[in-house]
Each structure stands twice: as structure tokens, then as C-alpha cells.
Amino acid sequence: MFQKFNFDTEWAVRLISKITNDEDLPIEGDAIVKQLLALQINAEKFFFGIRKNLVEFDEVLEVQRKHVYDLRQLILTGDDESCSQHILQYMQAVVDEIVFNNIDPVKHPRSWGLSKLLKEFVTVGGKLLHESFEGISDHTLLNSLGLLNDVSSVDIVNFSLPNLPAPPNAFRGIRRKSSSLRRWLAICADDLIGNGKYQTTSNLLRKYLGDFLIASYLHVVEESGYDETHAKEIERAVLLQTLDCFWRDHLVNMNRLSSASCGR
8 A cells, every 4th residue: 555655665564564573563653643534534535536427427428329320310310411511411410520620711722731641542442533533733732722722603503623623513402502502611610620721712612622522422312312311311320320330330449448547
């Protein structure tokens, strides 16, 4: 116990050995009592900290559990369109993360990691994007972003960066056009990317890449020949399976974190 709580172990051993070598004889003395009292206080603080951490873990986990269960219930009981909107939002979120990790709206696009950005974007899209972006280099993308300064107006629903492939024509109909417009408004409203001279350029890049990934996906679904109802059920199943998988992994990681905190 002395060693665990960083007390002067050698001092205690020397003092006790001077008093007695008989383990059955009670040890008395003001110095020993003071050390033991201090030891008891430290031990109580230590275990109180463990209990406090466990309570905090439980509180955080309960909030997360409620959010995940509410989302799961929404997916189970929601209509087909709401499930599709979740998938499109997640696609845009993936694109946003790639953009955030490779650009700085304060700096000129020539200092952005456009080569890495393109590589990560094509990797995420796989076969959906490989053919369209196969010949596009970071210099091509940089030149395209530079041409945005000369554009006087933008059709945000059918937006495409200059001299780059246009997204497949999948945003037909009022519903899909409205969805595209809502995503643009969400991009403009969030503060995830921060303010800077090139914030508008970065937002348009997010919109273009998000549109391309989403439109490519919608185009493949349309070309697959699946009935729309059947395709929506597949989307719902994939959403539930993905959510459950990530939630299980999160619970395992939280349990490991809690155990490590208690055993420190």
C-alpha cells in the first residue's frame, strides 16, 4: 500500500523493523499512525476517483445510447425517403471529411493537398468514380478552382466545376432538386470548415464532390433495374447493419477505456 501510493517505503520498513520483528505484535507510534492516516486518505481519494469516472462513463454512454436508439427507431419506422436522405447525408459527410483534412480556407488553393484529396475521394467512390476521375490531376483541379473567380452566377442544383466532368444527371424531379438545394444550404450554414478568404471556393468544392458521389450512386441504382421499393429496403437494411456494427465496436472501445481508467 505504501508503494502503490508513493509513500516513503524505506522509511516505513526501517522504522517498523526497529520497533519489532514480531508480525503479531501491534505497531504503535505517532509517526506510523500519521503515515497510515495519510495513506488511508490517499487510498479513499483514489477509489473515489474511480467511482466518479465510472459514473461519468455511464452518463456519457447513456446519452449516446439514447441517441443511437432514437436513430435506429427512426430508420425502422421512417418512410423510404427518410432512409435515402440519411444515406445521402452520410455520403456528403464522408466527402466533407476528406475536404476538411486537405484544405485550409485561409490559404490559397495552391497550398491545399489536392493530390491527396483526389486520391482519397476516388478511393472512397471506388468503381463509381474511377473512370470519371482517372485522368484528373491536382493541377487540373487547381486550375478549375481558379476559374471560379470568373464565374458570375452558379446553378447550384446542376453545379459542376469548370473543365471537370459533370456529375451524372441524377437530380431530376422536384424531390431530388430540393434535396440538392438543402445540402447546399447546410454546407453554407455550418461552421465546420471555418472562415477564410477561400471559404466559398471550399464550399463549392464540397458541393461538387458531394454531388458527384451522390449522383453516381443514384445513377447506378437506376441502371441496376431494381424496383425502387426493393432498392429502398436494401438501403434500410444497410443503414441498420452499419449502425449496429459501429455501435457494437463503440461499446467495446468504451468498455476498454473504462477498464483502463479503473486500473490506472
